Amino acid sequence: MKRSSWLTLLMLLLALALVACGGTGDTEPEAEESEPAAGTEEEAMEEEEAMDEEEAMDELVCDDAIGCVEIGPDEPIRVASALVITGPNESLGLDSQYGVEIAINDRGEIEGHPIELQAEDEGCNAEGGQAAGQKLASDPSIVGVIGTSCSGAGVPMSQIVCDAGIAMISPSNTAPVLTDPETRQSCYFRTAHNDKVQGRAMAEYVFNELGLTRAAAIHDGDPYTEGLASVFRDSFIELGGEIVAFEAEAADATNVEPLLTIIASAEP
Numbered sequence: 001m002k003r004s005s006w007l008t009l010l011m012l013l014l015a016l017a018l019v020a021c022g023g024t025g026d027t028e029p030e031a032e033e034s035e036p037a038a039g040t041e042e043e044a045m046e047e048e049e050a051m052d053e054e055e056a057m058d059e060l061v062c063d064d065a066i067g068c069v070e071i072g073p074d075e076p077i078r079v080a081s082a083l084v085i086t087g088p089n090e091s092l093g094l095d096s097q098y099g100v101e102i103a104i105n106d107r108g109e110i111e112g113h114p115i116e117l118q119a120e121d122e123g124c125n126a127e128g129g130q131a132a133g134q135k136l137a138s139d140p141s142i143v144g145v146i147g148t149s150c151s152g153a154g155v156p157m158s159q160i161v162c163d164a165g166i167a168m169i170s171p172s173n174t175a176p177v178l179t180d181p182e183t184r185q186s187c188y189f190r191t192a193h194n195d196k197v198q199g200r201a202m203a204e205y206v207f208n209e210l211g212l213t214r215a216a217a218i219h220d221g222d223p224y225t226e227g228l229a230s231v232f233r234d235s236f237i238e239l240g241g242e243i244v245a246f247e248a249e250a251a252d253a254t255n256v257e258p259l260l261t262i263i264a265s266a267e268p
Contacts, residue, residue: 066162066166066167069143077113077114077143078143079116079117079118079144080119081097081145082120082146082148083096083121083148084128084148084153093122093149096146096171118136120136122157126156129148129152129156130160133156136166137166138164145157145161145166146169148170149173150224151177151223151227154178170191174228178190195224195231199229199231202232203239206241213240215268217229217232220249233246247259
């Protein structure tokens with residue numbers, strides 16, 4: 001037992017001597033050399049992530065049929081509205097405008113980017129739609145447009161903004177021409193129904209419920225009214241009815257007696 005104790009003591013002293021020798025050398029222990037400082041490791045990881053992001057950006061290719069908008073790290077996502085918010089039809093557009101504003105407030109931001117709205121008035125006519133479309137098309141930061149309220153404004157505006165690669169979604173356009181496969185613009189979409197639905201519903205009501213077989217239709221030349229009247233006419237004829245007159249009159253006409261006299265003589 002005594003001999004074992006001395007042997008144990010000798011081994012401890014030898015171990016202490018070795019440790020002392022290692023601690024007084026000019027070089028750091030091998031384990032310490034292989035452990036980089038925490039700050040250096042974090043910086044290296046950040047640099048690597050930054051390089052990966054730059055490489056990913058360099059590799060991005062816009063292959064979308066409509067187009068792409070490049071948004072910087074600190075830049076807002078800009079959307080527009082083009083609705084009728086003044087004049088006699090403002091109630092239609094203001095409801096949609098308020099809905100856009102509420103949606104933006106509810107969403108807050110997208111991927112850390114604030115949402116910025118540019119509101120335009122399309123006036124519920126072709127001239128207003130063209131003017132609003134040209135203004136928005138000249139701004140390359142616009143991602144998309146909520147509009148228009150009226151089909152008459154939607155036809156020229158869809159052509160302009162689609163040529164500029166801006167997506168357009170209408171909450172209330174109903175003219176069939178806007179979504180007809182032969183005439184639809186590639187960037188144009190809508191959430192409202194098609195006049196092919198309500199035009200036929202009117203024809204069925206007149207023919208089946210009212211029992212009338214002779215009818216006349218008047219429109220004002222606007223894509224909305226002309227489209228709706230055309231669907232009514234075609235559906236009424238298909239059901240077996242007769243269209244005795246299909247006429248156009250200016251929306252601001254103050255004397256329609258001559259036109260009504262001609263139609264009355266056809267006995268609808």
